[in-house]
Amino acid sequence: METDLRLESSLWVGNKRYRAVLTGWHFNWTEVDKKKTISVPVAEVIGVEEGRVEILPHKSVEDKDKDFTVFYVKRSSNGGSSGLVWKVGRTQFSCPSRVLRDQWTKQLRTAVKLHSPLRPQRLLVFINPFGGKKKGRKIFHSVVAPLFELAGISCHVIVTERANQARDHLLKKDLTGFDGVVCVGGDGMFSELLHGLIGRTQQEAGLCENDPTVTLQPCPLHIGIIPAGSTDCVCYATVGVIDPVTSALHIIIGDSQPLDVCSVHHTSVLVRYSVSLVGYGFYGDVLAESEKHRWMGPLRYDYSGAMVYLSNRSYAGIVQYLPADPLLSSPRDKTRCLSGCSVCSRSTERLFPHSSDSGSLYSANFSQFNSDSEGEWVRVEGRFRCVSLTCMSSSCPRSPLGLSPSAHLADGTGDLILVWDTHPLGFLKFLHRHTSTQDQFDLPFVEVHRVKAIRFCLPAGKEEDAYEEIVEQSSGTDEERGYIETVSRSGSQQRLAEGHTGRDLTNKQKTANPFLCGLCCSKSPSVSVWNCDGEILPFTEILCRIHGQLVRLYARGIENSTAAHDCSEEGDKCERRCILHK
Ligand SMILES: CCCCCCCCCCCCC/C=C/[C@@H](O)[C@H](COP(=O)(O)O)NC(=O)CCCCC
Ligand SMILES: Nc1ncnc2c1ncn2[C@@H]1O[C@H](COP(=O)(O)OP(=O)(O)O)[C@@H](O)[C@H]1O
Ligand SMILES: [Ca+2]
Numbered sequence: 388m389e390t391d392l393r394l395e396s397s398l399w400v401g402n403k404r405y406r407a408v409l410t411g412w413h414f415n416w417t418e419v420d421k422k423k424t425i426s427v428p429v430a431e432v433i434g435v436e437e438g439r440v441e442i443l444p445h446k447s448v449e450d451k452d453k454d455f456t457v458f459y460v461k462r463s464s465n466g467g468s469s470g471l472v473w474k475v476g477r478t479q480f481s482c483p484s485r486v487l488r489d490q491w492t493k494q495l496r497t498a499v500k501l502h503s504p505l506r507p508q509r510l511l512v513f514i515n516p517f518g519g520k521k522k523g524r525k526i527f528h529s530v531v532a533p534l535f536e537l538a539g540i541s542c543h544v545i546v547t548e549r550a551n552q553a554r555d556h557l558l559k560k561d562l563t564g565f566d567g568v569v570c571v572g573g574d575g576m577f578s579e580l581l582h583g584l585i586g587r588t589q590q591e592a593g594l595c596e597n598d599p600t601v602t603l604q605p606c607p608l609h610i611g612i613i614p615a616g617s618t619d620c621v622c623y624a625t626v627g628v629i630d631p632v633t634s635a636l637h638i639i640i641g642d643s644q645p646l647d648v649c650s651v652h653h654t655s656v657l658v659r660y661s662v663s664l665v666g667y668g669f670y671g672d673v674l675a676e677s678e679k680h681r682w683m684g685p686l687r688y689d690y691s692g693a694m695v696y697l698s699n700r701s702y703a704g705i706v707q708y709l710p711a712d713p714l715l716s717s718p719r720d721k722t723r724c725l726s727g728c729s730v731c732s733r734s735t736e737r738l739f740p741h742s743s744d745s746g747s748l749y750s751a752n753f754s755q756f757n758s759d760s761e762g763e764w765v766r767v768e769g770r771f772r773c774v775s776l777t778c779m780s781s782s783c784p785r786s787p788l789g790l791s792p793s794a795h796l797a798d799g800t801g802d803l804i805l806v807w808d809t810h811p812l813g814f815l816k817f818l819h820r821h822t823s824t825q826d827q828f829d830l831p832f833v834e835v836h837r838v839k840a841i842r843f844c845l846p847a848g849k850e851e852d853a854y855e856e857i858v859e860q861s862s863g864t865d866e867e868r869g870y871i872e873t874v875s876r877s878g879s880q881q882r883l884a885e886g887h888t889g890r891d892l893t894n895k896q897k898t899a900n901p902f903l904c905g906l907c908c909s910k911s912p913s914v915s916v917w918n919c920d921g922e923i924l925p926f927t928e929i930l931c932r933i934h935g936q937l938v939r940l941y942a943r944g945i946e947n948s949t950a951a952h953d954c955s956e957e958g959d960k961c962e963r964r965c966i967l968h969k
Pocket of ligand 3: 647778779794795796797798799800801
């Protein structure tokens with residue numbers, strides 16, 4: 388197969404003659420009499436077009452019948468982010484004859500198909516026009532759509548008109564013919580796609596999402612994220628940069644990154660899924676406070692972070708956790724989950740032992756949460772500044788190494804971070820370390836555990852306090868108080884079965900609820916709220932379970948400058964063993 392695709396000839400680029408070689412895996416061209424070779428992995432070719440083609444500022448084709456243009460991924464400096472920015476490289480070649488030109492374009496296109504089988508042809512795209520700085524529509528139409536067109540990808544685009552429209556569409560509408568789903572927005576939009584796709588997949592498989600012991604079916608459609616939100620944590624932690632072009636190129640070439648997902652349950656009913664943060668205390672309070680300042684855009688989190696820090700709160704709670712196998716990895720082993728991560732690769736074999744390749748992952752059915760083999764739960768009780776669970780590092784521009792720098796994207800575990808009550812300066816030190824490379828776990832009041840599941844509940848007596856706080860301090864209408872009463876006392880299961888989760892609370896209801904009202908209460912509240920990937924949960928007592936590699940993104944993990952570099956100049960002689968030459 389490799390030899391079938393081989394093609395070698397002289398080609399001209401401008402007025403210079405090159406020796407061009409297609410080996411199947413790589414397309415190289417070397418200036419004759421010079422050693423300078425440019426080498427592009429075929430899997431990173433974006434498109435091959437007849438003629439002399441430009442795409443910026445608009446697509447234009449000068450149809451010289453002996454010419455062709457190759458567009459490919461070009462890495463550039465990362466501007467301070469943890470990953471590499473991808474740009475579009477373009478080279479226009481001239482052939483001695485039209486026959487040779489047609490041979491080159493045909494062979495290159497065949498090689499591309501063969502070496503990147505997951506490239507999408509048809510995508511369903513949801514744009515949140517109100518996410519982040521409200522630039523989603525512009526980003527998609529001016530930056531992403533021209534690249535998709537170049538790559539021959541057709542899109543059905545839906546600009547959302549309400550929250551949860553994308554989720555509902557994925558749950559109910561016909562998805563035949565789509566290879567993947569893309570969101571243009573932030574973590575909240577990603578979360579809609581996550582819920583829609585996971586829910587749809589389980590419905591079709593006849594599985595009950597409410598049961599935390601059930602092994603859920605991995606989703607067959609890939610998710611792409613074009614970052615246009617406030618935190619953009621899922622994009623940052625899986626790509627390493629917040630850059631719409633980089634993300635669009637990962638989608639185009641059909642990259643595939645599995646991702647762990649945490650299911651959050653209350654009284655045996657599924658409340659939500661999370662990938663980045665299930666956080667009680669500080670992060671819950673910041674979110675509740677930030678809801679009142681949405682008009683500030685992404686800055687609302689910085690403002691609210693400062694306000695909540697100044698309010699100096701801690702909360703009583705009981706945390707139970709199910710430790711993961713300490714022999715596999717540790718949250719303090721100082722490693723980072725990068726593109727091609729060996730811990731995640733080994734986890735694929737462990738999580739899906741019957742699949743010989745990733746193509747058959749989806750037929751695997753393996754229980755990681757079996758009561759006989761789950762191990763011993765550990766219980767701790769006390770006052771916490773925050774309790775956080777994350778399935779991945781949760782790095783983001785605010786915190787370039789993230790909540791848990793050594794967490795893995797796809798190892799089937801999450802990291803539980805317990806920050807015990809401490810003096811304000813100690814907690815500030817902890818928070819500040821998130822913004823640098825200093826170890827935030829190397830503090831006497833911080834613990835981190837790699838886990839498969841956790842439970843959280845309030846100490847005896849506190850549940851009643853919480854309920855009293857809701858009813859007494861609510862400034863909402865009778866109807867809103869009724870809602871809170873129903874959810875807090877006994878109606879949770881029924882409410883959830885009807886599809887009511889935290890997301891369905893209006894802002895008015897959130898502010899009416901002192902659980903959620905952040906700083907507006909005269910008395911410091913004795914309970915906080917859970918922040919679940921940017922959504923407030925209407926329950927305090929929860930059980931979380933990590934589902935290994937439940938979804939796949941169009942991404943490949945973080946390529947950092949030491950693991951990968953743009954070595955197109957160095958051909959196969961790269962001594963740094965970068966990802967291009969593995
Ligand atoms: C006072 C200095 C504080 C510095 C602390 C920095 C720590 C930052 C860690 C951020 C972890 C982010 C985890 C991701 C959460 C998102 O899902 C969620 C929703 O995002 P979006 O949909 O884009 O609005 N974002 C947050 O909950 C923001 C947390 C910010 C906390 C300061
Ligand atoms: N058209 C819309 N109107 C109002 N809310 C929307 C709309 N589309 C999506 N949403 C909701 O907006 C929330 C925030 O969106 P997101 O794209 O994550 O932006 P940000 O990162 O700024 O929070 C999401 O939870 C999503 O459900
Ligand atoms: Ca993980």
